[in-house]
Every structure is written in C-alpha cells, then in structure tokens.
Amino acid sequence: MQTRFEPAQLAAPAIAEADAILRKCVHCGFCMATCPTYRLTGDERDGPRGRIYLIKEMLEAGGSAGPEVTHHLDRCLTCLSCMTTCPSGVDYLHLADIARTRIHNTAKRRPFERLLRWLLARLLPRPGHFAATLKLARFAKPLTPLLQAMAWSRPLAAMLRLAPFRLPAPSDLKGGERFGASGLRRARVLLFQGCAQRVLAARINEAAIRLMTRHGVEVLIAGDEGCCGALSLHMGREDEARDLAARNIASWYGTVNRAGIDALVITASGCGSLIRDYGHLMARSAISGQAARLSDLALDITAFLEDIPLDDPETPMGLKVAWHPPCSLQHGQKIKDAPARMLQRAGFEVYLPADSHLCCGSAGVYNILQPEIADRLLRDKQENIGRTGADIIATANIGCMTQLAKGSQLPVVHVVELLDWATGGPKPQALARLT
Template structure:
C-alpha cells in the first residue's frame, strides 16, 4: 500500500512503525471472510481492510469523525485477520497506534468517558471488583432479569489437593488475574490439583495482578504498561530462584503477557526482564502437552465441544492444541463449525458493543449446540462468562473438566 503520512508522524518511531505496517497491506481482501463484524454488517468499513484505510487517512492528515471512531470501536481485536493475512500485516498493532490518535481528534462524550473511567477503576483491581461482584450477587434476585443475567452466580473453590509443596521438585508460577478469582476461583484451583498429580507445585505472587491488557486496549497505554511492570517485579524473585514457567489459565491474559517483551522493549529498566517473562509464559495447555498426561487415571464419559478463544488461536497461535490434548486423554471431541469466529466477549467489547456482542454470542451458542456435545468448554474467563450468560448449559474451563475426570 502506498502511503503519504504526515511529516511529523514520519519522524516519530510510532509513525515509522505504522507506515511499515500499512505498506505490507496489498488489499487482497482475504481478511474479509474471517472478520466477525464484517460477516454481521456487510460493511467494508467494519472489516480489517476498511479500518486500515480509515487509519491510513488519519495518518495522512485527513480529518476523522465520530463515524471513523465507531468503525474502529466495533473491531473485536480478535486477530482472526492476522491469522488469515498472507502479508503478515500486524493489524492489531496498527490499531494500538492509531486509535489513541483518533481519540485525540474525536473526544468521547460524557457517558462514554464515565463508563470507561468506571471500568478502568474497578475491573483491573481484584479486590475492588470482587467486592462489587459480591454485592451484585447478594442482591441478584432483586435485579431486573436483563441485569441479573449479567451477574454470574457465585462459585466456590473446591478442596485443593492436600499435597505438601516440599514433596514436589518442580515449581511454576500462575497468574491469578483480576476478575477470574472472583468469577470462578476453581479454575486455578483445578489447575493446581492437576499439576500436583504430575509432581508440579503451583505458586502465586501476591503482588501480581491485572496483566495490563484492559487498560492498554482502552487507550490508557501507560497505565497498562505500569501493570506489566508491577507483575514483572512481583514475579522476579521466583524467576531468580528457578521457577520453570509462568502459567496462564486465561488465554486473554496469556496473549498479553507473551507480548511483554515487545511492549516494553524500549524500557531500559524492564526490557530484558520483560523478554524473559514472555519466554517463560505458557498457557496451561502448552505445559500439559509436554507431560505424560496419559499416565493419570482419567474417567472420560462426556463428549466435549471446545470453543477456542481468539486469544488462544489467533493471539497465541495455539489453534487445535486443547483439542489435541483432550483427545490424547481420551475425551470425545465434537467439531464446532466456524470455530475461527469470535464469541463476542473480547475483553470489554460486550460492554461497549452489546448488540454486536449479543449476536456473536447467539451464533456461537448455536454452533456449540449443533455439535451435539454433552459439555461446552473454553479457555478464557471472558468467553466463559459471556457464553454462560442466561444459558441453560454454562461453559466451563476445560481444565476443570480434566480435574473432575481425575477425581
């Protein structure tokens, strides 16, 4: 793609990076077929190629409007287009550079600013979010149905394996995250029990918190980078002591932590540490895939349909890995059509774009139900919560199903 970006941007590192990304796009249109929003609206400006043109116009100094912002906001950042793109266009990175520039030109209205401020001051902070969620759960019966459906029922952690840490020679860290401990604390508890059976001790760093994705993707990029630095500081003592890996049980967080090295590459104090953290970071499926999981006594009776989160298949490039592992363990996997399409959760997307998110959720629920599986499983707390909203059959994390099969 030919570009003529403004001189001031051309002289900046971000402008040079954006121009390099733009020049890779060859207008082929392969991305249109895999874009969830284009599939819904049929509007090219709701496709990656259309949004790239909008960002190109911005970078070349053309005026932008609220319509520009709306088309960019409707992007799920699912990265399906990047998986499809033959030119390896880093579309998500172009968004990260361009969207804040749009926001400078088109300030958001008061309602949007208040909502974003509320989210940024609650969701990334585990204690704040937990208190708010527990209050909502306590008054859930009094809430209107539309609102009560959005409040997940409280889930308790089942008894953890009673195995002494001293008996286990291998040690790994796990990110607790910000919302998962409140919504479903049993996910990490189940992970601990499964790994204990393989001789691996799972530990946490109390001062680690939000991975930084939420703030970073809501155009508070410096706040997001600060969350990343705090996590690195919290993990570093265990890393120095030889911690084998940093495990992610939420694939959305895993995608971000694996990018710490790139996002902090220009920070002289954290660049090297960030690279090491990213190298150590593994989704739980990557860890278990390397273990002799077949040696464990597994009782597999239910058939499963796996909803592969975008962050796992497109962000981390691990499409098919969970299905392969579960098949190795003896589970019956049912195929899910259009498995590459987003469920509509996409971090805070379901909050800001409820109509599109609801339609995508309905489509994904239909494909899961058509699979004929006994249980639906996923790998990301956002997808699990979104798909379980108001559903007769909730979605669980696949590691919980493995844990149950081992009991």
C-alpha cells in the same frame, strides 16, 4: 499500501511502527471473509481492510480521531481472526493498539461513555472493587429490562446480564505460596492469578495447581501481582496497561531469578496473549530486557501441559465436550487443536463446533460496550455448539466462559478442570448435575 507520513511524523516511534505495518497490506481483502463484524454488518469499514484505511487516514492527518474511525474501531473485537487469514503478515494487533491509543487520547466521546470506560478500567482490574460491584449488581438485576430499553444505558443492562447471581468463594491463594510437586519434580512454574478470574472462578487455578503438582510440577505464586493490563490496552489506555505490566514484571522477575522458573503459566488466554507480548509493550521502557525475558517464559497452560505426559484416565469419562477455542488462544497464540487432543486423550468425546474460528462476542469488555453485536455473535456460537450435541462446553479463557454461560443450558468449564477431574481430581462443580 502507500503511506504519506511527513518525516517529522515518522520521528514518533508509534507512527514509524504504524507506517511499517500499513506498508505490508496489499489490499487483497482475504481477511474480510473471516472478520466476524464484517460478516454481520457487510460494511467495509467494519472489516480489517476498511479499518486499516481509516487508521491510515487518521494517523496521516494527525490531530484528533474523528467519529467515523472511532465508531468502526470501537466495533472491532480485536479477535485477530484477520491476522490468521492475512497472507502478507499484516500486524493488525499492534496497528489497532496504536489507533486505539490515539482515539482514547483525542476522540470526543459522550460524557456517559467516558465515565463508563473509566469505571471499567478502574473496577475490573481490582479484585476487591470488582467483587463488591458484582455483589451490588445482584440487587440491580431487576432493572435490566428498563436499562435495555434505552440505547445509552444498554451497556449497563449488558453488565447486569453478565453478573452472576452468586459469587463463588474467593481465591485463597497467597503471594509467596509454594505447592510442591508429587514424586520426581519435572518443572517449576510461576502461576499467574489474574484479576477478574480470581473473583469469578478461583476454581480454575485451584484445578491447575492440583493437575500440575500431581504430574510433577512445583507451582509458585508471586506476591503483589495484578491485572495483566489487557482490558486497559483494548480501551486504548496504553499508559495504564504499561503501569500494570511494570508492576507484574517487578513482582515476577525477582522470583524468576531467585527460584529458576521453567515457565510463567497462565490459565486465561486473554491475559496470556498480552503477557507473551510484554516484550513489545515495554520495548521502549527501562525494563525492556526483563519484559522480553518474561514474555519468553510465558505460556498458556494448555501449551505447557503438552510437554507433560498426563496420566491416563482410570475409566473413560464418556462425556461429549464442545471445545471452544478462544480467539486469544487460536489467533493470538496460534493454539487451537492441542487442548482438544488433550481432552480426547483424557477420555472425553470432543467436538469442534462449526465456525469455531469466529469470536463468541466476549473480547474483553466488548460484550459490555457493544452488546448488540456481542449478542448476535453469541447467538450464532450457541447454535453451532448446540448442533454438536455436546453435554459440556470447554474453553480456556474466563471472558469466553462468562459470555458462553450467559443463557446457556450447558455447563461451561475450563479445560484444566476437565483434565484435573480425568486424572484424579474432583468433579467440576459446574458438572454436579451430570451423571
């Protein structure tokens, strides 16, 4: 694709990066067929090629983002299905990040929308604030139909629908805690706690710790770590994402140097995708070297476990599992089938639903900000999962778990909960009713 940036524009690192990405696109349109939003709306501007054109026009023109590019970028899930399909290696992820930052800084949004985005960026990364909000949301749930009836308040209705009726026990993991390996130690890892996951499903990291320590992995918990920054970055709040990343890097780097860590393990693939990209996010900062080192160490738990031979199950688990590969895992980290293979080895019957390459509609805060499209994607996903005849849905990202659990008859668990159970851990609570 030809671009027409002025030399002065190209002096800005973000524009130079966007220019290099744009020039790789050959307009072939292969990416359109696998874009969930284009499949739903049929509008070229809701597909990657159309969005790339809109971004190019916005950046070349300079100045503020207009309503057209804002609308169609807002409707992008950042699912990265287009990057898996693109034969030219167009780095849509970083192009979209650059565009979203421009949109966040310059677009005119309605005051309520601004407020909502600001609130989400304040509340979700702070476990205490997030837990308190969820507790309040319980009392507001009866207002959902009223809020759903008006277009402006539908994101609030979406939030209330996602909020669980009861919050599980909070995580009692503490910074600086160490969990020793059983038997001969094979590895020592730092386990990332996350923010929303800590509130919604502390059981995931508890299962991960049991599973890893039982298989000879020592697990350390860092102090003073926080949100990875992905939610902020997806809303174009790049400076906030960098601040959050800098805090984590400061927290982890000392432990990594002191203790000699083999991997930084992450159980939420959405967080893992960004942490594995900290080297890029912080490339122009004073801590770029530390960020790059931590990116290299960062691994999704399913990738880490591939090199750890897990015990065989004592008896076949005999349950049918629909494996939902999160976009951040399959498109962001290029891990799709390995978790399914691990579940099979652990004695589960595993099914990959049709259209498994398509997003469930979660996508960070997308299911709050774009509830109509998110609901349509979820409906399709649930139908495809239903056709497998599975007893359980297993996935690897807290965002997908919350989205898939919305209105689902099937229990939704993290893959490590099943692997933990199969190798001697307790039965996941979500499966209590299954015999």
